[in-house]
Amino acid sequence: MTHGKVFRKLGFWTIGAIYFLILVGGIVRATGSGMGCPDWPKCFGSWVPPTDISQLPSNYKEIYGEKLKGEIEFNAVKTWIEYINRLVGVAIGFLVFGTFVSAFVSFRKQDKTIVLLSLLATILVAFEGWLGSKVVSSELHPVMITLHMILSVIIVFVLLYAVARSYNYVIEIEDIADKSSLSFLVSAAIFLTIGQVLLGTQVREIVDQVANSMGEALRTEWVANLGGKFQMHAFFSIVIVIINLFIYYRIKKSVENKGLLTTFANWLVIIIGIELLSGLSLAYLGFPRLMQPIHLTLGTLAIGVQFVIFLFLNKERVFRSIASK
Incomplete structure (x- = not known):
């Protein structure tokens, strides 16, 4: 069952990537970079964030000052830490969708539950992205941060269940x-x-x-x-x-x-x-x-x-x- 093997490998890579995102999110929190990008989905109004203050409009403090929680001086390190966090999140979205496609190819006839679990993970990841935007718009409200993390754990549970079911075909x-x-x-x-x-x-x-x-x-x-x-x-x-x-x-x-x-x-x-x-x-x-x-x-x-x-x-x-x- 070659396709099943592909699904399991992709599933493990996806789960590992989610844990990596949790680690990156922790780094964002520990370094105080949560508002490094004060807008969503862009960062300082651009798809690629600035690396120097000269790339920002002269009145950027007035535009973004309220959302930077008093830290209205541009900090390139914090901006890019948050931006990398978002890029990892996008990459995980593609990984989860790829896991769903692999599950559909491998198990649509043998075990539709694996396919449905993978589809659920894809939907939850999309919702997680939306929730991430709310974390930013709420200016890092503690409840929103906690919900964001809980949903990550739920996504891991769903994927672990799907991968565990697939192993029942090949190992005792x-x-x-x-x-x-x-x-x-x-x-x-x-x-x-x-x-x-x-x-x-x-x-x-x-x-x-x-x-x-x-x-x-x-x-x-x-x-x-x-x-x-x-x-x-x-x-x-x-x-x-x-x-x-x-x-x-x-x-x-x-x-x-x-x-x-x-x-x-x-x-x-x-x-x-x-x-x-x-x-x-x-x-x-x-x-x-x-x-x-x-x-x-x-x-x-x-x-x-x-x-x-x-x-x-x-x-x-x-x-x-x-x-x-």
Whole structure:
């Protein structure tokens, strides 16, 4: 099934690209470049943004000043960081559409669910682009930013489900004892991790407020002024580490022959471990800018791996229409 192989490869590339976009979006946020392009879909009224202030009209401060949140001086670095973020988003749109075309060619007769899931991902990506314009027009409203990120996770879920279904044709997923309780545990881990990521976005807002009030000179003291939400975020990080380690232990204990399920369990522990280290570095090293987008990306990546494990644990229900053919 050559076309199915193409679909799976393209699906993985697309999912990887979405995670890369989440990383780039985190860089946009960490560098304060969200309003680097104050208009949409153009940037400073042009499809290719300026690289120097001389390329802007003399009255650009009056035109864009209100949307730049007081930073009315043109900053080429921030402008291009935001512009690259948009270009990556456009590229992902083409990738997702290509995934849909590949799914249609490969599975329109064998499994229409894969085709419909790929079509849904294409529609959601288009909606995500529209939502991105609303993030700009709302001047980076926290609720819009959070919705934008949640939709990215949903798109990843849809694509992971489609790719996982396609694998049922070519590879066996190992069986595991007492799947129902483990499946419930993984579901709880998914919801907890999503909640933790959303709580992290709120903590990020508080960090911005503390940074503005205390300044860069007191960066190492920011953490002491973040309040209850940060402490709650820290507490739940411990809970999430424990629950994921227990998932890993249960899978390793219950599976004799290694396969996809154990591979993803290994990756889950690795990702959660690095995520914990990145969180500790943020808390104790004065919130290094580069670590902020890495921390966010690792959190969403962990959710994706948890979701794949959930799909494999529930393969009889997930792939029911395939088994009946």
